[in-house]
Amino acid sequence: MNFTENRKPKTEDPKIRLRIFLTGVGGQGTLLASRVLGEAALEAGFSPLVSETHGMAQRGGIVVSTVVLGEVKSPIISPGEADVLLGFEALEAFRALNYCHAKSLVIANTAAIPPYPVATGQAKYPGVGRIMQLLAEQVGGLLAFDAGDRARRAGSPLAVNMVLLGALAASASLPFSDEDLRQILRTRTNPKFLEANLLAFQSGVDAAQAAKNWLKKPGTWH
Amino acid sequence: MSELLTGQPGETRLFLGNEAIVRGALEAGVALVTTYPGTPASEIGDRCYEISRQTDLYFEYSVNEKVALEVAAGAAASGWRALCAMKHVGLNVAADTLMTLAYVGVKAGMVIVSADDPSLFSSQNEQDNRYYAKLAGLPMLEPSSPQEAKEMARAAFALSEELHLPVLLRTTTRINHTRGAVTLRELASRPGPGVFVKEPFQKVMVPAVARLAHARLLEAQARAAGLAEDSLFNKVYGKGTWGIVTSGVSADYVEDAVAELGLEDRVQVLKLGFTHPLPANLILKFLAPLERVLVVEELEPYLEEGIRAIAQAQGLTLSIQGKSKALFSRLYEYHPALVRQVTARYFGLPGKAAEPADPQRILGEPLPDRPPNLCPGCPHRAMYYSVKMALKDLGVEGIFPTDIGCYTLGLLPPLSMADFLICMGSSVNTAAGISKATGQKVVAFIGDSTFFHSGLPGLVNAVHQGHDFLLVILDNGTTAMTGHQPHPGVTLTPPGYPCEHVPLKRVVQALGVEQLWVVKPFKYQEALAATKEAVSATGVRVLISQAPCHLHVHRLKGRQPRARFRITDKCQDCRHCLDYFGCPAMQLNQGPEGGRMLIDTDLCSGCAFCVQWCEAIRPVKN
Numbered sequence: 015m016n017f018t019e020n021r022k023p024k025t026e027d028p029k030i031r032l033r034i035f036l037t038g039v040g041g042q043g044t045l046l047a048s049r050v051l052g053e054a055a056l057e058a059g060f061s062p063l064v065s066e067t068h069g070m071a072q073r074g075g076i077v078v079s080t081v082v083l084g085e086v087k088s089p090i091i092s093p094g095e096a097d098v099l100l101g102f103e104a105l106e107a108f109r110a111l112n113y114c115h116a117k118s119l120v121i122a123n124t125a126a127i128p129p130y131p132v133a134t135g136q137a138k139y140p141g142v143g144r145i146m147q148l149l150a151e152q153v154g155g156l157l158a159f160d161a162g163d164r165a166r167r168a169g170s171p172l173a174v175n176m177v178l179l180g181a182l183a184a185s186a187s188l189p190f191s192d193e194d195l196r197q198i199l200r201t202r203t204n205p206k207f208l209e210a211n212l213l214a215f216q217s218g219v220d221a222a223q224a225a226k227n228w229l230k231k232p233g234t235w236h
Numbered sequence: 237m238s239e240l241l242t243g244q245p246g247e248t249r250l251f252l253g254n255e256a257i258v259r260g261a262l263e264a265g266v267a268l269v270t271t272y273p274g275t276p277a278s279e280i281g282d283r284c285y286e287i288s289r290q291t292d293l294y295f296e297y298s299v300n301e302k303v304a305l306e307v308a309a310g311a312a313a314s315g316w317r318a319l320c321a322m323k324h325v326g327l328n329v330a331a332d333t334l335m336t337l338a339y340v341g342v343k344a345g346m347v348i349v350s351a352d353d354p355s356l357f358s359s360q361n362e363q364d365n366r367y368y369a370k371l372a373g374l375p376m377l378e379p380s381s382p383q384e385a386k387e388m389a390r391a392a393f394a395l396s397e398e399l400h401l402p403v404l405l406r407t408t409t410r411i412n413h414t415r416g417a418v419t420l421r422e423l424a425s426r427p428g429p430g431v432f433v434k435e436p437f438q439k440v441m442v443p444a445v446a447r448l449a450h451a452r453l454l455e456a457q458a459r460a461a462g463l464a465e466d467s468l469f470n471k472v473y474g475k476g477t478w479g480i481v482t483s484g485v486s487a488d489y490v491e492d493a494v495a496e497l498g499l500e501d502r503v504q505v506l507k508l509g510f511t512h513p514l515p516a517n518l519i520l521k522f523l524a525p526l527e528r529v530l531v532v533e534e535l536e537p538y539l540e541e542g543i544r545a546i547a548q549a550q551g552l553t554l555s556i557q558g559k560s561k562a563l564f565s566r567l568y569e570y571h572p573a574l575v576r577q578v579t580a581r582y583f584g585l586p587g588k589a590a591e592p593a594d595p596q597r598i599l600g601e602p603l604p605d606r607p608p609n610l611c612p613g614c615p616h617r618a619m620y621y622s623v624k625m626a627l628k629d630l631g632v633e634g635i636f637p638t639d640i641g642c643y644t645l646g647l648l649p650p651l652s653m654a655d656f657l658i659c660m661g662s663s664v665n666t667a668a669g670i671s672k673a674t675g676q677k678v679v680a681f682i683g684d685s686t687f688f689h690s691g692l693p694g695l696v697n698a699v700h701q702g703h704d705f706l707l708v709i710l711d712n713g714t715t716a717m718t719g720h721q722p723h724p725g726v727t728l729t730p731p732g733y734p735c736e737h738v739p740l741k742r743v744v745q746a747l748g749v750e751q752l753w754v755v756k757p758f759k760y761q762e763a764l765a766a767t768k769e770a771v772s773a774t775g776v777r778v779l780i781s782q783a784p785c786h787l788h789v790h791r792l793k794g795r796q797p798r799a800r801f802r803i804t805d806k807c808q809d810c811r812h813c814l815d816y817f818g819c820p821a822m823q824l825n826q827g828p829e830g831g832r833m834l835i836d837t838d839l840c841s842g843c844a845f846c847v848q849w850c851e852a853i854r855p856v857k858n
Contacts, residue, residue, distance in 0.1 A: 039606065049415065052250050056248065062415075063414055063415070064416070065410060065414045065415075066252075066413045068275055068278070068279075068358070068413055073608040073610065074608050074611070075607060075608035087489075087491045088485075088488045088491075088571075088572040089416070089488065090572070092571045092572045092573030092574065093571075093592040094590055094593075095572070105606075108599070109603055111593050111594075111595040112592045112593055112595060113592070114592075114593065128823065129607075130606070130609050130818075131607075133820065133823035134824060135814075135824040137602075137605070138604065139604060140599055144599075148599060
């Protein structure tokens with residue numbers, strides 16, 4: 015599959031196997047994003063598995079979820095086996111590098127949320143430019159931009175998850191289209207936020223279409 | 237309408253494992269559900285609460301797991317199908333009931349969900365509750381997917397009725413918290429009022445009755461073993477002379493490993509879903525043609541020991557292995573690559589184990605941790621601060637037994653207000669033992685929900701024995717950690733939650749506690765003065781810190797207008813706020829000029845606590 019061509023991937027491919035790893039900070043909406051991906055995959059005829067973090071980790075800690083679909087039964091992803099990494103926060107995207115392989119596509123928010131040890135001066139937040147560069151060297155493709163800023167400009171600062179979903183939809187790595195995802199947003203999410211969510215989603219689509227956001231252009235994949 | 241109540245038979249939905257269990261119970265016509273909230277089982281209760289508001293299902297958040305199990309047992313004895321859900325350690329609380337309920341038995345079907353937590357995502361231990369099925373002599377089912385969780389929950393009621401025994405449905409976090417495609421069946425209706433048939437010489441467990449009941453239980457176990465032999469939840473696939481036995485989520489990892497290693501023609505897999513009693517004949521038939529067998533299961537070698545014992549009884553000598561230094565660990569959950577690599581190693585195949593990239597090594601410096609933290613505006617932090625300051629002013633060192641809830645996060649610096657924790661309710665009693673043995677100042681912490689769960693007997697004991705400690709009850713009006721479920725002392729209830737409010741203060745007084753303070757933690761001077769008095773006194777003292785969970789208020793009442801605060805030029809950079817308070821909204825500015833404190837107004841809850849003890853913090857005027 016090729017990320018750069020804007021074609022619809024082959025849903026009928028019986029051998030497809032896609033593992034998406036989502037990571038972020040409590041409150042960023044990773045769970046909703048993974049659920050939307052799961053619902054879209056179900057609509058597209060797959061039997062997806064979506065694994066979530068609940069409980070203690072949600073109090074400002076790291077929240078990880080995974081979406082797997084196709085020829086795979088295991089609900090979680092081992093280190094080195096994520097085909098797509100969706101990083102909701104710069105440091106967390108980099109921390110999850112061990113889940114990637116040489117051909118993984120990474121979509122990362124470059125906005126930083128300083129963890130508490132950094133906020134108190136006990137630890138140093140690495141330079142975002144540097145960690146993005148290091149990420150790019152290790153993986154197959156890296157789309158990186160300030161998703162927080164895009165969410166704010168779309169009118170809803172909390173919609174980082176929608177921006178990243180939009181970017182993922184436009185990266186041609188999913189076996190369903192951006193319109194399929196919009197349809198899930200229309201039918202399965204809170205109608206109160208729908209308009210704002212769709213705007214944020216479109217902003218993510220635009221981000222993926224801007225060449226300057228691709229820190230590394232993906233090659234052939236799978 | 238809850239989405240678990242909608243949909244036509246044959247339709248496929250994406251359900252969380254916990255939702256699938258609820259749907260399965262509804263398809264079996266469950267009439268009563270009880271729980272005490274605990275991760276990873278919490279959503280079972282939460283969905284049933286919603287459904288109980290929309291149907292004639294009876295649901296309660298019971299005060300603890302023992303209570304929950306006994307309410308369910310009473311209903312099942314009266315002809316209502318009942319489900320009782322809890323996290324693994326909850327079954328310890330209910331274990332007294334469980335052991336003898338197996339003797340008493342049930343009339344209508346009863347299912348007990350035990351949600352185990354390998355890797356301790358949200359727990360104090362990672363015990364393997366499959367041994368409870370063996371210990372109590374109860375049938376057990378273990379699902380490997382949300383679909384199977386639904387089918388097993390549904391089938392477990394019929395199985396329970398056939399054997400007149402409660403059935404243990406044993407899950408792990410990865411099943412409870414995985415969403416997967418679930419195909420629906422017809423929902424069943426619930427019966428009208430139940431009937432309790434008096435059979436005291438069957439159901440009152442005095443020794444003479446219990447002796448016979450134990451014999452009955454063993455007979456039922458033999459029948460259960462027969463049902464396990466024919467159960468459709470036990471499956472064999474593949475061909476060849478190697479074997480793998482597995483259950484639960486490990487069965488998924490095995491299926492992927494077999495496919496990825498290309499072993500379809502070399503290995504036979506026995507996937508067990510009905511795991512107590514073990515189907516001995518099925519296992520023997522499976523083992524007979526095999527040269528060697530690998531057992532893949534998380535945590536304890538439950539299947540491995542059982543299968544070895546079955547093989548030994550028949551004189552089979554093939555190698556049956558699972559837990560060992562070279563193979564699988566008894567620690568933590570597994571993952572697909574681990575199972576694939578160990579499988580390859582055991583069968584002498586080349587394993588393709590590419591070393592994943594190590595971000596820390598690539599960066600060349602440690603990555604900052606991101607520990608969870610109490611929220612901005614959390615009343616627990618405010619109370620912890622007052623206790624810290626009271627002890628500092630009095631020049632006394634405190635020892636802090638703590639308990640289970642959000643406030644356990646007080647363990648982390650800078651609060652460092654947790655020294656000893658075992659389980660729910662342990663704060664009160666370990667405080668008594670520590671103060672008795674050391675004579676030191678002991679300040680114990682317990683949340684309101686945990687206090688009702690298992691703190692009450694300890695406090696009665698402390699009054700009766702004349703112990704010497706201060707118990708701080710952190711009353712935030714809800715069960716916050718698990719998702720804001722109500723409890724008897726709740727002040728903020730979800731819409732429509734029917735309950736009789738049991739006021740904490742009167743309960744504590746009625747237990748005989750004579751030295752009692754009730755403070756509002758965000759009123760600093762008042763809280764500090766009361767805390768100093770309470771710390772200085774001797775005997776059993778209780779201080780109730782009363783302020784609602786900020787998150788819960790936010791969720792129930794929507795975003796409230798809030799005051800905003802900033803740090804002015806008066807800041808002397810003493811960093812007292814960082815060293816003693818640790819609010820996530822207060823940060824050290826990392827800008828070029830560096831080293832200045834600032835308040836992140838997006839994160840600040842406007843609780844106005846810090847402004848009461850730091851002159852450099854002032855309100856922002858609009």
